[in-house]
Amino acid sequence: MSAAVAAAAAAALANRRNNSPSATTANKNNYNTNQHYLSYSTRPPRHNRYEMQKRHDWNTFSQYLKSRHHHLHPPPSMRRCSGSHVLDFLKYLDQFGETKVHNISCKYYGETHSTACSCPLKQAWSSLEAVVGRLRVAFEEHGGAPETNPFGSPAVWLYLREVKECQAKARGLGFGC
Numbered sequence: 001m002s003a004a005v006a007a008a009a010a011a012a013l014a015n016r017r018n019n020s021p022s023a024t025t026a027n028k029n030n031y032n033t034n035q036h037y038l039s040y041s042t043r044p045p046r047h048n049r050y051e052m053q054k055r056h057d058w059n060t061f062s063q064y065l066k067s068r069h070h071h072l073h074p075p076p077s078m079r080r081c082s083g084s085h086v087l088d089f090l091k092y093l094d095q096f097g098e099t100k101v102h103n104i105s106c107k108y109y110g111e112t113h114s115t116a117c118s119c120p121l122k123q124a125w126s127s128l129e130a131v132v133g134r135l136r137v138a139f140e141e142h143g144g145a146p147e148t149n150p151f152g153s154p155a156v157w158l159y160l161r162e163v164k165e166c167q168a169k170a171r172g173l174g175f176g177c
Helices: 003-018 021-042 049-069 083-096 125-141 154-170
Strands: none
Touching: 049 083, 049 125, 083 125, 083 154, 125 154
């Protein structure tokens, strides 16, 4: 048998296999899978949750600056923000918190799951820390210099540490307050 005849026979056999119902399904699935893969690569990337939250935090902080400081003087630009602006913002966020933080005079002070008191709800320190981290990145993405980043100021990190320690102690976790 010549090489040409052998090649034609092999091609016919392969064609017969590809036309069987199971092979056709497999080929269609491979094609669809590859096409599906290619369609993802041509779409613009969607923002993930972190990016959306970072944008939301940035917009919230910008709006906070505009609304809180307009009555005294024009609001500071982002590049003129200081650690004190950030601290004011973090304290402002406490009104939207959902974490019960017992006052030192509360009979439930030091208990983990007691909610039967009138102690305030505050932002959890971990939430505040996450907001500061995202805003620190956003500040630099918007052209701010790392050395002038108000979200990385020592006062902000000291405040976050104090909040963490006080909240831990109020829940009986043994940090100094």
